[in-house]
Amino acid sequence: MLKGLNSMTLLSGKPITSNKYLLLSIALLISITISCNRNKSSENKDIQQINEWYQLLTTYTPADGDTVLLYANLIDSAAQHLPNVYKAMALIGKGRVHSGNKPELSLKHYQHAIELLENSRADSLKARAYNGVGVYYLKKSDYANALTHFFKALKLFEKANNVKGMGGVLANIGEVYQVKNDVPAAKKYIVQAMEITKKANDMHSYLNAAQTLANIYGMNNQFDSAITIDRMGIEQAEKMGSSKLISSFYNNLGNCYMYSNRPDSARYYFLQCIQLDSASGILHYMVDNYLTLGQLSLKQHQLPEAENFFLKAIHLSDSIKENQLKLHAWKALGQLYSNQKNFIKANAAKDSAANIKDRIINEKSENKIAELRELYETEKKEQTIALQQVKLSRQKLMLTGGVVLLASLILSGWLLYRRYKIKKEKELQEAILRQREKATLEILQVEDQERRRIAAELHDGVGQVMLAAWMNLQALEPEMATLQPQQQQSLSKAIAMVGEGCKEVREVSHSMMPGALMNKGLQGALKDFTKQIDRKIIAINLHHEGLDKPLNEITESILYRVIQECVNNTIKHAQATELDISLHHNQEGTSVLLEDNGNGFDVQKIFKENQQAGLGLQNIKTRVEFLNGKVEWDSSPGNGTVVTIFIPANEKHAKD
Numbered sequence: 001m002l003k004g005l006n007s008m009t010l011l012s013g014k015p016i017t018s019n020k021y022l023l024l025s026i027a028l029l030i031s032i033t034i035s036c037n038r039n040k041s042s043e044n045k046d047i048q049q050i051n052e053w054y055q056l057l058t059t060y061t062p063a064d065g066d067t068v069l070l071y072a073n074l075i076d077s078a079a080q081h082l083p084n085v086y087k088a089m090a091l092i093g094k095g096r097v098h099s100g101n102k103p104e105l106s107l108k109h110y111q112h113a114i115e116l117l118e119n120s121r122a123d124s125l126k127a128r129a130y131n132g133v134g135v136y137y138l139k140k141s142d143y144a145n146a147l148t149h150f151f152k153a154l155k156l157f158e159k160a161n162n163v164k165g166m167g168g169v170l171a172n173i174g175e176v177y178q179v180k181n182d183v184p185a186a187k188k189y190i191v192q193a194m195e196i197t198k199k200a201n202d203m204h205s206y207l208n209a210a211q212t213l214a215n216i217y218g219m220n221n222q223f224d225s226a227i228t229i230d231r232m233g234i235e236q237a238e239k240m241g242s243s244k245l246i247s248s249f250y251n252n253l254g255n256c257y258m259y260s261n262r263p264d265s266a267r268y269y270f271l272q273c274i275q276l277d278s279a280s281g282i283l284h285y286m287v288d289n290y291l292t293l294g295q296l297s298l299k300q301h302q303l304p305e306a307e308n309f310f311l312k313a314i315h316l317s318d319s320i321k322e323n324q325l326k327l328h329a330w331k332a333l334g335q336l337y338s339n340q341k342n343f344i345k346a347n348a349a350k351d352s353a354a355n356i357k358d359r360i361i362n363e364k365s366e367n368k369i370a371e372l373r374e375l376y377e378t379e380k381k382e383q384t385i386a387l388q389q390v391k392l393s394r395q396k397l398m399l400t401g402g403v404v405l406l407a408s409l410i411l412s413g414w415l416l417y418r419r420y421k422i423k424k425e426k427e428l429q430e431a432i433l434r435q436r437e438k439a440t441l442e443i444l445q446v447e448d449q450e451r452r453r454i455a456a457e458l459h460d461g462v463g464q465v466m467l468a469a470w471m472n473l474q475a476l477e478p479e480m481a482t483l484q485p486q487q488q489q490s491l492s493k494a495i496a497m498v499g500e501g502c503k504e505v506r507e508v509s510h511s512m513m514p515g516a517l518m519n520k521g522l523q524g525a526l527k528d529f530t531k532q533i534d535r536k537i538i539a540i541n542l543h544h545e546g547l548d549k550p551l552n553e554i555t556e557s558i559l560y561r562v563i564q565e566c567v568n569n570t571i572k573h574a575q576a577t578e579l580d581i582s583l584h585h586n587q588e589g590t591s592v593l594l595e596d597n598g599n600g601f602d603v604q605k606i607f608k609e610n611q612q613a614g615l616g617l618q619n620i621k622t623r624v625e626f627l628n629g630k631v632e633w634d635s636s637p638g639n640g641t642v643v644t645i646f647i648p649a650n651e652k653h654a655k656d
Helices: 018-059 062-078 084-098 103-116 123-139 143-160 163-179 183-199 203-219 223-240 243-259 263-280 283-299 303-320 323-339 343-479 485-511 515-531 553-574 603-609 615-626
Strands: 539-545 578-586 589-596 630-635 641-648
Touching: 018 062, 018 084, 062 084, 084 103, 084 123, 103 123, 123 143, 123 163, 143 163, 163 183, 163 203, 183 203, 203 223, 203 243, 223 243, 223 630, 243 263, 243 283, 263 283, 283 303, 283 323, 303 323, 323 343, 515 539, 515 553, 515 578, 553 578, 553 589, 553 615, 553 641, 603 615, 603 630, 615 630
Parallel strands: 539 578
Antiparallel strands: 578 589, 589 641, 630 641
């Protein structure tokens, strides 16, 4: 019944017919519907605006805190009468802003966002909040809590299929293990982050993860691996046109050279960093590089240069109010003056350092007071919002009477839902059919790839061995007239290799496996193969570690073929005199590094412009990918070639 109607009677006491009552009900229903539609339209407009603001908010890094805070406040104001999901957006933005200078306030914002999102399906938003809490605990060195929240964030990002978010959290997890000095775990998660971001074509996140991996290698004195990654990063960053990323990798290179006692190379890259940072206006990085250059010069006893670098660091620190680095610069300058026996300047530098230290302590106290005040104001604001929500709830209760009039719409809604469900079921069936077609196509492609692989095995096996034997015979042709014992030995070795090639044809035809590999394993087969190469042609140095136990047959066969192909490519094309082959196997997988001192080549040009010349490289890449592995070439004309191969452990072949 409508309020004010009693026994089908109006306030005037005059009876009304059922038709008039029905018309009155319809009129009221129409009025409520129009009002709801207007409110809904206004709400949709607010939601659209908030979503746009949130997208803008996420594009700015915490370094641009003012802009992030601006959009967070706009969202906060517009979301007061909207669902909790939109209020959580504002809290996440504020958490990002305060994560650096007001960590406790940042934690409160993230935790409040998690509470608001508890019963929602906004998995990506919840994941960002958990990630923010994890960052807080990481900065507090509470690694257990940090990992707990990072893994919660990772699970939610995976559920939402948010690849970019997954890559960022994996990198954070790797950083936790890095500071815990758990290098294998750190590398594992950083490599996962790189793989995910590379597949998603998120090159910026990929290079950030690669930079962390290079740092891990550098911290563990694996400077060659770190340098290789840094060079790759520089190449990709140059393609992106990101001077900031280039500078970061240059800084990594400088540190690698500095800690591996190559000061001149270190100085070069630190100076390159300063030029890039100066052009980009990143003064904070410039201060850090000036400070590092000063310490490097001090280590080399180049005191005037060191003094100049420290003074530049102090001057720049004043312009950006960077007191922490300025403190280090004054301390280093004081040490320099002490070494020069200039005690007046040394004391003055120490006094300056003490003043800055006091200033830092005062600033921390002031920031803490400001943070506590903002925490209080935030709690007060939350209480006010809670009271407003109570009032809104009462208003909603008053409107529930009108809901009864909407019962007639339920049937229509149910019918619409049935139509929608039938449509969705039809779409699902079509999707299943498309998936089946795709699976069938992939099976055909796999079968074709297998046939190609078998053909490549037959071609590359005996072909490469016969090529090596031919080159040994060719090396002795000018001396055939007057054979010496040493020459006879070389000829015998070449004939033996030809015999091995014939044997290889028979064995590959039957079992697709090299005879030496079947009898001696990968380690023994490679030793035999490299010994067969005359050192007059090229000197091959083979190093191996962790290959005491055999790998599975497919992995050993493909690795043998790939290394064999690389060696013969070096002999045929590189004009190298020396080739180093390193194999390393551990619980993470098997890595191979081949490095020659030949004339090098343009990798991109070979793959893109010369399909015939790039066929061998493509075969290598296909074989390694067959094992879910990766292969990369680092080469340029005149600088030799480095081939890096990694096969992950416990990975079953896709076609096993």
